[in-house]
Amino acid sequence: MKVGVLSGGGDAPGINAVIRAVVRKGIQKYHYDILGIKDGWRGLLENEFVSLDLKAASGILPRGGSILGTSRTNPFKDKKSPQIALKNAKKAGIGAFVVIGGDDTLSVGHQFSKLGLKCVGVPKTIDNDLVGTDYTFGFMTAVAIATEALDRLHTTAETHHRVMILEVMGRYTGWIALMAGLAGGADAILVPERPFDVKAICASIKRRQERGRNFSIIVVAEGARPKGGKEVVYSETVDEFGHIRLGGIGYYLGKEIERRLKMETRVVVLGHLQRGGSPTPFDRVLATRLGIAAIDLVHEKKFDHMVGIRGSKIIAVPLEKVIGKRKSVDPELYDIASVFFG
Numbered sequence: 001m002k003v004g005v006l007s008g009g010g011d012a013p014g015i016n017a018v019i020r021a022v023v024r025k026g027i028q029k030y031h032y033d034i035l036g037i038k039d040g041w042r043g044l045l046e047n048e049f050v051s052l053d054l055k056a057a058s059g060i061l062p063r064g065g066s067i068l069g070t071s072r073t074n075p076f077k078d079k080k081s082p083q084i085a086l087k088n089a090k091k092a093g094i095g096a097f098v099v100i101g102g103d104d105t106l107s108v109g110h111q112f113s114k115l116g117l118k119c120v121g122v123p124k125t126i127d128n129d130l131v132g133t134d135y136t137f138g139f140m141t142a143v144a145i146a147t148e149a150l151d152r153l154h155t156t157a158e159t160h161h162r163v164m165i166l167e168v169m170g171r172y173t174g175w176i177a178l179m180a181g182l183a184g185g186a187d188a189i190l191v192p193e194r195p196f197d198v199k200a201i202c203a204s205i206k207r208r209q210e211r212g213r214n215f216s217i218i219v220v221a222e223g224a225r226p227k228g229g230k231e232v233v234y235s236e237t238v239d240e241f242g243h244i245r246l247g248g249i250g251y252y253l254g255k256e257i258e259r260r261l262k263m264e265t266r267v268v269v270l271g272h273l274q275r276g277g278s279p280t281p282f283d284r285v286l287a288t289r290l291g292i293a294a295i296d297l298v299h300e301k302k303f304d305h306m307v308g309i310r311g312s313k314i315i316a317v318p319l320e321k322v323i324g325k326r327k328s329v330d331p332e333l334y335d336i337a338s339v340f341f342g
Helices: 015-028 041-046 081-092 103-114 139-160 175-183 198-210 249-261 281-299 331-338
Strands: 002-007 033-037 049-052 094-101 119-123 163-168 188-190 216-221 233-238 244-246 265-269 305-310 313-318
Touching: 002 015, 002 041, 002 081, 015 033, 015 094, 015 281, 033 041, 041 081, 081 094, 081 103, 094 103, 094 281, 103 119, 119 281, 139 163, 139 175, 139 216, 139 265, 139 281, 163 175, 163 249, 175 188, 175 216, 175 331, 188 198, 188 331, 198 216, 198 249, 216 249, 249 265, 281 305, 281 313
Parallel strands: 002 033, 002 094, 094 119, 119 305, 163 216, 163 265, 188 216
Antiparallel strands: 033 049, 233 244, 305 313
16 A cells, blocks of 8 residues: 655654654555655645655654655645545555644644545644643654753843843743743743733742842743733734734733833744754654554554554544644643742
8 A cells, every 4th residue: 555644734853753653664564655745735736746765764863854844735725625635646546644743734634534535643743732642742842942042041141130031932822831931940931821911020020139039031932912912923924724923922021021120131032943953852752653653553544543642652532532622731730830930
């Protein structure tokens, strides 16, 4: 059988580890032909395929990005595209797909499954907001990068008696902000799940000053918003799944703190640095395990499912129980972090 593999949405460290695992076990154990689909669902619409053999999968484990490329293409944005995709898959002789992506990419896989295109999903998002799995690969790498940034910001903040604000990714959930903030000793962590009060943040900074701590470190997720306000957007344009580009909440907060406290404030936006570079050992192992599990599900003909991890075990979850849902930050973990605020 010929198995297609693609990655959609934003890149995340570990995609290549998934591809490597699918290729190695798919060829060596099941004797499948593995076909890479370039640039996500766009490649299926445009017949952009590449054969993946053992040589193609060699040496890619530590590489960031995706050797196949990726895109935010939505084949269901019009009526003609799904039929074009189905026709191209049939013509190429692809019997099943391993789909690596977040909610948008997996939702497309679920819709195609209803049309007879056999899909198995692998959860990929550095935001870690997919239900059905404890962790998504790429998340721990993003947390490690953000934590290192906080460690570096501490020294310059303390030296110059400044407020340093680190803006990290997290459109709807604050997992990166929470975990990195907890690991990096942040004095405040602002997440989308809990709208913040600028007045309360300033009061917390003043309490630190009264204790002789003349600097503060704040981590804010890009989707965080003030109470009664909206998310700060970088651009009103939307992608094919209807998402606007967020960004700028750190600068909004920095201006408010300077205006209210007359205290020098600096903002650092990590942006795509969180996605780039080599995955951590945790993400390499997790992505490898998920890739192996995905090709196993293909062999078992258990389609329209996503592989995930629960505790230490790899599991399979129906896609219908995953898409359109969101895993919010753990309130208990946030309460632990808040002990160290101010």
